[in-house]
Amino acid sequence: MSDVGSTSEKLLYLESGWGQGDILELLLHVGIIILHPLRLEILAYLDRLLCKPVETSLQNSLTTASPERKAHLSTVINLGQKMADFNLEKKYQEQEETFFDDGREIELLHFIYSNPDIETIRNSPTKVLAAIDNFARTKKYLMNVGEDKGRIVADLIAEVKPEVMVELGGYIGYSCVLFGDAVRKAGGKRYFSLERNPEFAAVIASLVDLAGLSDIVKVIVGSSDVSIKRLHASGDLKHIDLMFLDHYKPAYTTDLKLCEELGLITPSTVLAADNVIAPGNPPYLEYVRSSVEQKKRATKFGGTVNGVDSRFADKTANQYLKREGKAQLDETRVGNPLLIYESKLVNSFEPSGVPVRKEPSFVDV
Ligand SMILES: C[S@@+](CC[C@H](N)C(=O)[O-])C[C@H]1O[C@@H](n2cnc3c(N)ncnc32)[C@H](O)[C@@H]1O
Incomplete structure (x- = not known):
């Protein structure tokens, strides 16, 4: 979890086979998943109400994401x-x-x-x-x-x-x-x-x-x-x-x-x-x-x-x-x-x- 909170640019990559437990549960709860043909990228982004303490660093990961990555947002x-x-x-x-x-x-x-x-x-x-x-x-x-x-x-x-x-x-x-x-x-x-x-x-x-x-x-x-x-x-x-x-x-x-x-x-x-x-x-x-x-x-x-x-x-x-x-x-x-x-x-x-x-x-x- 702390990895996620402190990650600004780095994105977490997970193979498409699921079951990664709590961290995944948390990310899915608060985040956007960007679908990639080979693997799933998870770009964390928090609603203001959901988890204020880590909002800034995670917001940064959104704003610093490359245009290509942003273009993948649904x-x-x-x-x-x-x-x-x-x-x-x-x-x-x-x-x-x-x-x-x-x-x-x-x-x-x-x-x-x-x-x-x-x-x-x-x-x-x-x-x-x-x-x-x-x-x-x-x-x-x-x-x-x-x-x-x-x-x-x-x-x-x-x-x-x-x-x-x-x-x-x-x-x-x-x-x-x-x-x-x-x-x-x-x-x-x-x-x-x-x-x-x-x-x-x-x-x-x-x-x-x-x-x-x-x-x-x-x-x-x-x-x-x-x-x-x-x-x-x-x-x-x-x-x-x-x-x-x-x-x-x-x-x-x-x-x-x-x-x-x-x-x-x-x-x-x-x-x-x-x-x-x-x-x-x-x-x-x-x-x-x-x-x-x-x-x-x-x-x-x-x-x-x-x-x-x-x-x-x-x-x-x-x-x-x-x-x-x-x-x-x-x-x-x-x-x-x-x-x-x-x-x-x-x-x-x-x-x-x-x-x-x-x-x-x-x-x-
Ligand atoms: C709220 S009106 C649309 C208003 C329009 N979008 C506008 O803002 O000018 C809803 C329309 O959806 C059509 N409609 C309802 N079910 C539909 C369906 N399954 N497939 C296509 N059209 C449908 C209705 O006949 C109706 O004309």
């Missing part, structure tokens, strides 16, 4: 609440009992295309987003990521510069237009928007075309797991540099594990997951924060086939029941238990102005 950004003031003028309409799939998505298209200034909107992602926001502020609520949380991911795109980005859950295309534009500006090649509802997917495609982003954005219609497998099998998707998870909450974990199993997620991948605090996604948070040992232990006991974790409220589990029927999720997926994620909570606001409730035990970064 990162999970969990979008939560930011303490900046929310501008009430930007507040979306209240979310009603039925807040999507009631015709409002097509209404949105009529609203935008009947704008007398439509020709000035064309080929401008910013103006398309403003038009969508205008609808959601003055007409009906839309379940978009919105300006505040959207900016966090757009900044992340500028930093990560993904060649290929995937979003799970496109809805009417707000995140797709915002992030597709950001990926293009960052020099990226492809933005895949995976959307199960064909009507919503058609709305996305229409607004992507209006925004002039058809060269970079590809809208994929179908259930995310099926689409991921097909894109991988066809060779169209070989690696995911950045993934935005914003679809069916119980599918966050199963889809992430699928991507891990297919080798689409590597230690350089960054994940941004929306709504993990509110409405909340305990199984996903648990998975991305688990140690290798915890994951291995969990897989021994197995999951349920085609089941939805009982921690999800009925409302979440049945959100898409009307169209899609009962969710079919393969909860037996094991993913790649050797991947460990560094997890950060980024605070923000819902577009309705509601600050997402903070998780009691979480560390802000």
Whole structure:
């Protein structure tokens, strides 16, 4: 243990056969594991709350790590609440009992295309987003990521510069237009928007075309797991540099594990997951924060086939029941238990102005 605390640049190397006992347990508990083809590198990094006394030296090991090593970090950004003031003028309409799939998505298209200034909107992602926001502020609520949380991911795109980005859950295309534009500006090649509802997917495609982003954005219609497998099998998707998870909450974990199993997620991948605090996604948070040992232990006991974790409220589990029927999720997926994620909570606001409730035990970064 003292080796770890006093190590600034030196990294510990462990052969992939496990069982190194307490020291490993400690490192897995507090650290990031950087996966290497031949051996596992463990780069210790402590949350402020977890182990303050050795924070500095271990932080140094992070800051002095070579760019190559840093590039191997798998990162999970969990979008939560930011303490900046929310501008009430930007507040979306209240979310009603039925807040999507009631015709409002097509209404949105009529609203935008009947704008007398439509020709000035064309080929401008910013103006398309403003038009969508205008609808959601003055007409009906839309379940978009919105300006505040959207900016966090757009900044992340500028930093990560993904060649290929995937979003799970496109809805009417707000995140797709915002992030597709950001990926293009960052020099990226492809933005895949995976959307199960064909009507919503058609709305996305229409607004992507209006925004002039058809060269970079590809809208994929179908259930995310099926689409991921097909894109991988066809060779169209070989690696995911950045993934935005914003679809069916119980599918966050199963889809992430699928991507891990297919080798689409590597230690350089960054994940941004929306709504993990509110409405909340305990199984996903648990998975991305688990140690290798915890994951291995969990897989021994197995999951349920085609089941939805009982921690999800009925409302979440049945959100898409009307169209899609009962969710079919393969909860037996094991993913790649050797991947460990560094997890950060980024605070923000819902577009309705509601600050997402903070998780009691979480560390802000
Ligand atoms: C919260 S909305 C996405 C909002 C969008 N990302 C934005 O910010 O503009 C969730 C979307 O995920 C879609 N969805 C739900 N389950 C899905 C699945 N398994 N595969 C693909 N799309 C799914 C829904 O149809 C819905 O349009």
